[in-house]
Amino acid sequence: MTLLALAALLLALLPAALALANLVALRPPRRAPAGPDPDGTVSILIPARNEAANLGPTLAAACASTGVAVEVIVADDHSTDATPALVAEHAARDPRLRLIAVPPLPPGWTGKNHACHVLAEAAAGRYLLFVDADVRLEAGAAAALAAAARARGAALVSGVPRQVTGSLGERLTVPMINLLLLGYLPVPLMRRLRDPALGAACGQLVLVEAGAYRAAGGHGAIRASLHDGVQLPRAFRRAGLATDLVAGAGLATCRMYTAFGQAWAGFSKNAHEGLATPRALPVWTLLLGGGHVLPPLLVLAALAGAGSLPLASGSLALSLATRAAITLATREDPRTILLHPVTVALALALQWNALLRPRRAGVATWKGRTYPAA
Structure with missing residues (x-):
């Protein structure tokens, strides 16, 4: 048990160290200079399929953008609700x-x-800012992202909006986005290397330079993907282009889902392009399970007289401290911190379910459409 507790401590130390480095590296983009941007328009692009319930505040926020000239284009993707009339x-x-x-x-x-x-x-801007229909931009977000792209020489810049979670089911699932990004992606290394494997973005909020986007093949290069947040920056990197991340909590807000069932279905749809592969998932199970799920179990075992309580307590404290630092930095609900071991356990259960469950003719369903599963 002592060796197991030591292993848990080391596995908790890895995301703690990476999170510390990443939180230092990931800063909000600098505020753009006042007045219209002389370097061109930002096209704010919103794909919408049956989004009448979400779209009103999204459009109002996009049209309230300051610091840069914008055009806002909504693509009605065969909606059967009031989306076209609302736009x-x-x-x-x-x-x-x-x-x-x-x-x-x-x-x-x-x-x-x-x-x-x-x-x-259809867009005419120098920069294309893709946002989901449930993303509310802050007034200076488009200008700040364009300024960050220029300052960093990046063809693609993304950030995770502040995640709004209203139900227990959301609080148990959505925080994994920032944990995986900040706890396991080495951002300083990502900035030094163009390796596609280090490419990462949040599909809710992605700004690209229009010429670079077309040179990389755009969304056509990832046409069969259900996980644009992973695949689009990798396509840019395969084309030799730089991608970057910024702290996005001050740029936009997003409520992805409203209940546990929606969150489970949403994260399951792209699991096969993320963690849920036969080679990757055992490694992620070791990293996530050992660093975040095992520590509270070891504390309980130590309290029952088996194992080292100091080592078990240290690994648990480190795991919760990492989660607390990420939660506070990204302005997520602090009530989710103590739920952290359950959140990670549920995430692993979702990934294993996606990998092992029988798939009907190998398909995935989302937004009323059915696709071959990757």
């Missing part, structure tokens, strides 16, 4: 906003990638 109503009040219709989905494409591809073809 038309907003467009009647702001000529910078327009609605385009997405053609029928071609074979081999997933819906969001196709909608983003159509949006990019």
Whole structure:
């Protein structure tokens, strides 16, 4: 048990060290100079499929952008709700906003990638800012991201918006985004190397330089993917282009899901392009399970007289401190900190379920569409 507790301590130390380095490296982008940006327009591009319940505040926030000239384009992806009417109503009040219709989905494409591809073809800006329909931009976000791209020489810049979680199910699932990004991606190394394996972004908020986007193949290069946050920056890096991350909590907010069932389905859809592969998942189970799920179990065992309580307590304290630092830095709900071991256990259960469950003819379903699973 002592060796097991020592292993847990070392596995908890890894994300603690990486999180410390990443929180130092990941700073909010500097505020852009006042006044219109002389370097060109940012096209804010929003794919929308049955998003009438989400889209109103998203459009208002995008049109309130300051510090840079913007155009806002919404792609209606065959919605059956009031999405087109809602956009038309907003467009009647702001000529910078327009609605385009997405053609029928071609074979081999997933819906969001196709909608983003159509949006990019319609955009006139030097920078393209792709945002999901549930993302509310802060007024200076578009200008700040464009300024960060120029300052860092990056063709793609992304950040994780502040994640709003209203239900227990959301609080048990959504915080894994920032834990994985800040606890396990070496951001300083990512900035030095162009290795595609180090590419990372948050698909909710991605700014690209338009010329570089087209040179890299854009969303057409990842047309079959359900995980644009991973695959798009890797496509840029394969084309020899730099990608970067910034602290995004001050740039936008997003409520991805409203209940545990939605979160489970949402994270399951792209699991096969993330952790849930036969080679990767055993490694991630060791890293995440050993560093975050095992420590509280070892504390209970030590309290029952088996094992070293100081080592077990140290690994648990380190794991919770890492989670607390990430939670506070990203402005997530602090009530989620003590739920952390359960959050990680649920994430691993979701990934193993995605890997092992029988898949009907190998398909994945999202937004009413069915795709071959990767």
